[in-house]
Amino acid sequence: MLVNRRHLLAGAASLLATQARAEAPLTSIRPRARLSVNDPAARLIARANLSGSVGCVVADLATGEVREAIKPDAALPPASVTKAVTALYAIEALGAAHQFETRVIAAGPILDGVLDGDLILVGGGDPNLVTDQLADLAEQIKAAGLREVKGDFFVWDNALVNLDEIDNTQLDHVGYNPAVTGLNLNFNRVHFEWKREGAKYTTALDARSEKYRPAVTTARVSVVDRQSPVFTYQERDGVDDWTVARRALNNGGSRWLPVRRPALYAGEVFATFARSHGIVLKRPQELAELPQGRALAVWRSAPLDQMMRSMLRFSTNITAEAAGLSATAALTGTQRGLRTSALGMARWAGDRAGIQPHFVDHSGLGDESRVSAADMVSFLSADGAAATLRPLMKRIQMVDANRKVVRNHLGHVQAKTGTLNFVSSLAGYVRTSGGQDLAFAFFGADLEKREQGKRAGDESPAGARQWNRQAKALQQRLLQHWIKRGA
Structure with a gap:
């Protein structure tokens, strides 16, 4: 029986809720007061005239001292800044050296190159598998001596719960909102x-x-x-x-365009390469239960820390979802649906940093997630977080008023960006011109305009690009202010 791709494991939420909470860190950054409009950061935000709400916090990474905080407890959509949480969650749950495996197995005996049974392409949850690697698997089965398959050709994608899409409020055709399964391609x-x-x-x-x-x-x-x-x-x-x-x-x-049945897509592409080696396979079929079999070919992904670096730099949503779902499965011993897994990640983050985020996914694509700037800085400042995350994050170049890169800038910023229509976020680490290390978070959103844009059904609603440009310009001014202030 094939898996219903819209069926999520709703009952798992109660199981996650019973997990014991670890002791919170000794230091939790919880700035409460809104600074006066005489504060430089408050003046920069006021001058930006950005509609909606903005919350930001910057704190000394060594001492936890809060340098500036504007609406620190405003809970706003983190967008792709969520991926910074997911990266640490996955690395700590699975290990930095973890690799996803994609296999081709023979379910039956092979005599003189003829398989008297079925051939199965088995996904292991790798979110970054591409066409070239299926070509490599086809070469491997040829090198193993396979010439003919008498049985059927199956694909198995149940290493992860199957999702038709990440966020059902997005337009159908956007490529950044694909399906997620245990067998993914491109x-x-x-x-x-x-x-x-x-x-x-x-x-x-x-x-x-x-x-x-x-x-x-x-x-x-x-x-x-x-x-x-x-x-x-x-x-x-x-x-x-x-x-x-x-x-x-x-x-x-x-x-x-997004693919909604990726296992069949991968199976067709693999069969094309197998046929180029003289191995003719039947039309791929999905398989619910994986039988025992002999592995003829294996592809192993890059180590997880490298995968997370790529995810943070290129903001690939499918990578975040596969990594987050895999981490939850490793911690709980069973697969979870997307919302339940995101709940588990939020509880893990709460245990680790003494915070209260709300996540609906692991990528930040869903705009119902909420995190405050204070909570994000607490997370970034928690024990061991900077040592793992900072090297994985993208360097943010400083730019001038004309958006030209400022060469040889004295500050150094490594952070994760996040962008949705009328939502802009940035969080990470700053090294000031005086050599001090800071953790910071900026969340901005005009949720009323975002909802209007969603109702209009436009991929880029009127005013969204200008709003996001203004938000990014404000982020730059704040970063340069923090870099100078730390001199």
Whole structure:
């Protein structure tokens, strides 16, 4: 029986709620007072004239002394700053050296290169598996001597609870909101390319990578005449069936579309490479229960700390969700659904840093998550957090009023950014021009405008880009102020 991808393990919430809470850290940063408008940071925020709410805190990393705090307890959406919490959660639960494994197993005897049984592509939850690595697995089964498969070809993706998408409030076609399963490919996106030829368009869908561009049939796109919406989606017999409005296409271009049945997508691509080696496989089928079998090929991901560094720098949502779900499974001994797993991560963060965040996922894509700047700085300042997270975070360049990089700036900032429409966040570590180390968090959001934009159904609602530019400019002014103030 195939897994229902919309079924989450709702009953697991009560089990997580019974877990014992660890002793909170001795130091918890809980600034309460709002500083006077005479404070430099307050003046910078007032001058920015940013609609909505802004909360920020900066504290000495060594002593915990709060240098400045504006609305420190305002609970706002952290957006992708959530990934900083997820990175530490996953590394501490799974270990920095943890690797995800993708295998090909033979369920039956092999005699003279002929498998008298089924071949199974087995996902281990790797969120970063790409087409080139499926090509490597196909080469491995050829090198193992396999020439023919008499049985069926299956894919198994139940190493993680299957999610159709991360956040169901997002538009169907955005590539950063893909499915998440135990068998993922190309960040669960398919490449859609179009070209105008006279009055018609030709379209193509492929699983492209650095080396290959295998065509796929597990997704299809039709160009139709209509005003709106730009895209529609429907699943038909295991195929992602998209339509796109003709008016939205120029003469030629491309974009990535999310994949909702990634295991079948991966299976089709793997079968393409197997066929190139003379091994013809039947159409892939999903398998609920994994039988015993002999491993013919194995692909191991990069170590988890390297994966988390890439996630923090490129903000890949699927990486965060797979890592967070895997961490929760490791800590509890069983798989959890997304909301339950996010609850578990919030409780873990509370135990570790004496804080009270609310998470609905591990990536920050869902805007119902809430964290205050005070809680985020407490988390970043907790024992051992900076030693693990700081080297993984992206360096934030200082820029001038014209957004040009300031060369040889005396300060050094390593942080995680977060952006949604009308939501902007930044949190991490600052080394001041005087050599002091600070932890900081900035959360800004205009939730009323965000809701208006969501109701409009626009990928980039009116005013969102300008608002986010203003927020990032304010972040820069605050960072440069903190760097100078610490001289």
